[in-house]
Amino acid sequence: MMETHQVVDTGYYADSVEWCPHTGYHDVLLCGTYQLEESPKEKQNTEETRTKPQTRHGDVQVYKVSQDNGSYSLTKTAVHEMPGVLDIKWSPDLVNGSPVFGLVNSVGVAELYLVTNSEETDVGSTEVKVTKLTEVSVGEEVLGLSLDWSNRVSKSNTPMLTTSSSDGCVQVHQLTSGELTPVSSWKAHDYEAWITAFNYWDTNVVYTGGDDCRLKGWDIRQKTSSPIFSSKRHEMGVCSIQSCPIRDHLLCTGSYDEHLLVWDSRQMKHPLADTQIGGGVWRVKWHPGHAQLLLTATMYNGYHVVDTEHISDGKMDVLHHYDRDVSLGYGADWCHSNAYNNLVATCSFYNHSIQLWNFTIKNQDIR
Numbered sequence: 001m002m003e004t005h006q007v008v009d010t011g012y013y014a015d016s017v018e019w020c021p022h023t024g025y026h027d028v029l030l031c032g033t034y035q036l037e038e039s040p041k042e043k044q045n046t047e048e049t050r051t052k053p054q055t056r057h058g059d060v061q062v063y064k065v066s067q068d069n070g071s072y073s074l075t076k077t078a079v080h081e082m083p084g085v086l087d088i089k090w091s092p093d094l095v096n097g098s099p100v101f102g103l104v105n106s107v108g109v110a111e112l113y114l115v116t117n118s119e120e121t122d123v124g125s126t127e128v129k130v131t132k133l134t135e136v137s138v139g140e141e142v143l144g145l146s147l148d149w150s151n152r153v154s155k156s157n158t159p160m161l162t163t164s165s166s167d168g169c170v171q172v173h174q175l176t177s178g179e180l181t182p183v184s185s186w187k188a189h190d191y192e193a194w195i196t197a198f199n200y201w202d203t204n205v206v207y208t209g210g211d212d213c214r215l216k217g218w219d220i221r222q223k224t225s226s227p228i229f230s231s232k233r234h235e236m237g238v239c240s241i242q243s244c245p246i247r248d249h250l251l252c253t254g255s256y257d258e259h260l261l262v263w264d265s266r267q268m269k270h271p272l273a274d275t276q277i278g279g280g281v282w283r284v285k286w287h288p289g290h291a292q293l294l295l296t297a298t299m300y301n302g303y304h305v306v307d308t309e310h311i312s313d314g315k316m317d318v319l320h321h322y323d324r325d326v327s328l329g330y331g332a333d334w335c336h337s338n339a340y341n342n343l344v345a346t347c348s349f350y351n352h353s354i355q356l357w358n359f360t361i362k363n364q365d366i367r
Helices: 047-051
Strands: 002-009 014-019 028-033 056-068 071-083 085-090 100-105 109-117 128-137 144-149 160-165 169-176 179-187 195-198 205-209 215-219 229-231 238-243 250-255 259-264 273-276 283-286 293-297 303-312 315-322 329-334 343-348 353-359
Touching (some): 014 085, 014 353, 028 085, 056 085, 071 128, 100 160, 109 169, 169 205, 205 250, 250 283, 283 329, 315 353
Parallel strands (some): 085 144
Antiparallel strands (some): 002 353, 028 056, 109 128, 160 169, 195 205, 215 229, 259 273, 283 293, 293 303, 329 343, 343 353
């Protein structure tokens, strides 16, 4: 059973939602937005309009969730205006004792922000303070498309950050003394590098997916002139990848081809499972507490909770399908608090909204 608790209008188009994974901040949700500034109709066909760089506005919106008699609601606590935001990820480990999140934006910059409880308000206030920590360019005249942290399994105060960009390039930086220092950068794909992600169990390995329909793996200790594998199993652009943080060797990928694949990272020739869930699989998120549950944002077909463990004939079961008022589903994430019953936030792009919902796990779903 699924229940919708709230739908929030984000103003700008919403493309990313991320719950804070840290104790004391589990009620904090970030939403990233992105909106192209449209030219006036009378100027659309002029030479000036055709040659003028497009402006992409956006913001990071900070919310806190509250619970009352089993019902959940979000309260917006802050909005930080900036160029269009295309991806957000929290550092899975605290950095110098505080939560930190990173983002990539439409002007080709990766930015890190520090989050603390506001000192100006009383205990129980919904206020949190967001302070910019550092930034680094990921390329000239490119869009930053995705990012991931290395410290999900191996905790570190000096984690690495991988980013990808619209020119097909991938970058790795290390956070040291509050600054991002370059580790490696290379041309990974012929077209947009839609996604990049670490192998959380071996952070020398970075996975990438591109609009060239390739899923690739790279060892950053070696020369990145050639990948350690290159898969053509997906038939369209590869736009989502995540290593399982609970169980070693599990990897999931999604594509515009509408297929969700789960792999054993030790053998990347054939996936363990391949299920068509429709709509283009833009984001995939393993459940923070159950290795078999996977959440997807499937662009034109809502959001899915998938059982990745009980595979029959190479297919996975879809346990729940949420499709209320979805117009290009780009973002989805699990709330990390055990106090909230399988609470999920998702975001829909064209109707600029966050959906707050939860579902009931049946006994047979978790075995």
